[in-house]
Amino acid sequence: MHCGLVFVLFMGFLLVLEAFKNDKCGGNIRISSPSYLTSPGYPISYPPTQRCVWVISAPGPHQRILINFNPHFDLEDRECKYDYVEVRDGVDENGQLVGKYCGKIAPSAVVSSGNQLFIKFVSDYETHGAGFSIRYEIFKTEYSRI
Ligand SMILES: [Ca+2]
Incomplete structure (x- = not known):
């Protein structure tokens, strides 16, 4: 009886971990299948003084990346x-700036020109919002399927 309760609690704990696994502040992501990344605390609220950098890479040198922002x-x-949140077409801060976004209107989709995208999220010490969620995948064209 008692064991059953512990088991249920443990499974609940695992589910919570699962829900927050894309919640990290930054990282290097190599796309294997479509997935997503979010600002920490999404969709409730991001913490103050964050500086998160993600670099998304497609495995193939000629593959491109498509990202879509959650509304x-x-x-x-x-x-x-x-x-x-800033998106750059490249691997670091020197990449071509695609856009720097804030407010409540989700940016439109972005397709990289190479096989890497640089994403940076910054927050200061006060006034927070829900944050953002980005779905990333390999951009499919007839050409890139070869
Ligand atoms: Ca702020």
Whole structure:
């Protein structure tokens, strides 16, 4: 009886872990199948003073990456001065800036020109929002299927 309860609690704990596994602040992601990354604390609220960097890579040198933002998007809107998510077409801060986003309107989809995308999330010490969620996958065209 008691063992059963412990088991249920343990399974519940695993489920919670599962739900938050994409919740990390940054990381290197090699795409094997479509998945997603989110700002920490999404969809409730991100913590203060974050600086998260993700680098998404497609395995093939000629593959491109497609990202889509979840419509539930919410970052402090002060001309993106304090909180923002930035997408760059490349592997680091030197990559071509695709966009720097904040506010409540989810950005449109982005397709990389190479096989890597750089994503940076920054928050300051006050005023938070729900954050963002990005679904990433390998961009499919007739050409890239070869
Ligand atoms: Ca803020």
